[in-house]
Amino acid sequence: MSINKIIYSLFFCFALIFIATLNLRPYPFDFIIKAVPVLSLALLAFFKIPGIRGKLLAIGFLFSDVGDIVLELNRSDYFVFGLAAFLIAHIFYIAVFIRKPVLQKQRSIIAMVIIIYGLVLGVILIPNLGSMLIPVVAYLLIILAMGISATLGANNHFLIITGACLFILSDSIIAVNKFLTPVPFSSLWIMTTYYSAQFFIMHGSLNMKDNI
Numbered sequence: 001m002s003i004n005k006i007i008y009s010l011f012f013c014f015a016l017i018f019i020a021t022l023n024l025r026p027y028p029f030d031f032i033i034k035a036v037p038v039l040s041l042a043l044l045a046f047f048k049i050p051g052i053r054g055k056l057l058a059i060g061f062l063f064s065d066v067g068d069i070v071l072e073l074n075r076s077d078y079f080v081f082g083l084a085a086f087l088i089a090h091i092f093y094i095a096v097f098i099r100k101p102v103l104q105k106q107r108s109i110i111a112m113v114i115i116i117y118g119l120v121l122g123v124i125l126i127p128n129l130g131s132m133l134i135p136v137v138a139y140l141l142i143i144l145a146m147g148i149s150a151t152l153g154a155n156n157h158f159l160i161i162t163g164a165c166l167f168i169l170s171d172s173i174i175a176v177n178k179f180l181t182p183v184p185f186s187s188l189w190i191m192t193t194y195y196s197a198q199f200f201i202m203h204g205s206l207n208m209k210d211n212i
Contacts, residue, residue, distance in 0.1 A: 004206075007044045011037045015195040022187045031072035037195055038065045041202045049205055053096050057205055060092035064198065079178075080135055086171075087139050090146040096205070097146070097164075102154040110161060111151045114168065118144040121172055128179045136175065143168055150201075159204030166197035 014036040021027065042061035045054050067085035070078045122140055129136050150156055150164035170193035177183040177190075 004044065004048065007040045010040045011195075011199065014040075015191075019188065019191050019195070022191065025072075031069045034072050035065045035068050038068060038198050041198055044202060045205065049208075053205070053208070056092050056096045057202075060089045060096065061198070061202075063089035063092065080132075083135055083139050087142050090142045093146050093164075093201070094142075094149045097149040097153045097156055097160065100154040101149070101152040103152070104154075107151050107161075110165075111148045114144060114147045114151065114165070117168070121175070125175055125179055132179070136179075139171075143171060155208050157204035157207045159200045159207065161204075163197045163200030163202075163204060166193045166200065170194040170197055 014033055018030070018033045018037070021030070021033070024030075038061050042058045042065065045061060046058035048054065049057060063085050067082040067089065070085060071082035075082075118140060122137065125136065125140075126133065147164040147168050150160050153160075170190050173183055173186060173190050173193070177186040183189065
């Protein structure tokens, strides 16, 4: 079995375990089970994607993992710290995706949809953010930039765009659930879209045209 298949098996195994046990939290070492899937992708990116792209992507995954662990340890009190970790992760993702931007019709349309979606989400959220206004708006701008860079990067595989959009969706559910109104089965939707996003970003990155 190839290293890719072994790591992907590890990813899916722990992701499914964590999703299946969402209603049992908190339980001992739940943060480790949550973190293993993305940590496995970080290792895969570091060793299988050559050059600076692999290193930057791996660091992005690691900061995502820091955010995962922080939020799992204390979602309420550590929310800002988790948000900061994910913000840094997206900066590294942007560094990977932004090369050779191109304004192709289909990609430009997707980028415009992302922008419009972000504007609408921001307008809805801002009146309800209170003291969290600055960090949440800053994060919204960065994750939208990540989605746009994933979309417009000429060499980015379409799976990367899919992953970026799923990431935005996952964090949108978090924001709506936290600041607006409870979302039914929110944890299930958040983690399903989140793990899917990270997987598509990784798998798409393995298929980029110039991993240098």
